[in-house]
């Protein structure tokens with residue numbers, strides 16, 4: 261006997277709307293006896309079990325929505341917060357921001373505190389691939405939406421950008437400009453966004469004729485400081501081994517690489533072309549305007565908050581969704597070089 265995992269299946273089988281099933285469950289007096297019985301028969305037939313513990317828990321829930329970001333110093337997350345805030349405040353709620361600092365233990369501490377606070381819901385860009393702690397919140401009936409992270413989980417929503425496509429866009433752009441030695445700067449590789457962007461770049465270069473070398477310079481964080489460190493290692497390489505182009509996993513890294521290369525006497529883009537990821541406002545206003553893979557940051561935040569409030573307001577009618585936006589390559593001066601002859 262198939263078991264319905266949400267109210268949509270019950271409505272489909274009973275041939276009624278989601279609202280009618282919700283009324284049968286919550287306001288039976290508003291439904292005719294015949295329809296009420298038909299829906300109850302389907303509920304019994306498919307074994308649909310309403311998440312009453314979640315509803316009761318939500319009953320006393322505050323109007324506060326929490327967002328846990330990876331790095332509060334990264335303008336990428338500032339823009340996401342701005343988008344989410346617009347939606348939450350318009351719904352009469354309040355958004356509180358927590359910073360995990362890309363540290364799992366710190367993320368866990370925030371989640372413990374937020375569970376005690378009985379927040380209305382949680383938006384999170386998790387540090388690890390899948391956090392058992394997040395799973396526990398979901399089981400406690402706290403709506404969770406993953407932000408900037410795709411997810412296959414059936415019990416929560418996610419909003420992300422296709423980072424594999426983003427990696428492809430960046431690598432294809434550099435390959436078309438004639439680069440044959442390219443460096444990928446990013447890390448840690450426990451962050452899915454980093455691994456997906458690297459995977460996309462690897463796929464794009466493998467699809468092209470001719471051997472293009474993609475060397476990885478793994479960083480301990482996605483910060484400008486880590487970018488400066490990566491640039492030092494690039495400057496230390498002999499010209500014949502030095503990459504002629506660098507693809508960074510985000511714009512903060514790229515701005516750090518730009519600063520480090522310049523300090524090391526290398527010119528961007530003449531000696532080393534440079535691409536970032538996010539297209540934060542500072543990318544366009546950098547000393548050398550930065551080519552970047554744009555993410556629709558505020559839209560990511562708005563969409564995540566909308567999904568969260570939809571679930572928080574009526575879990576029975578909500579159907580979990582995984583929204584994926586497409587990235588866009590924004591070309592600027594940091595990659596505008598004449599076609600190279602396979603240096």
Ligand code: RIB
Nearest residue numbers: 336408453482510537538
């Ligand atoms: O969320 C991980 C990274 O992806 C962040 O650093 C942000 O810049 C985004 O690009």
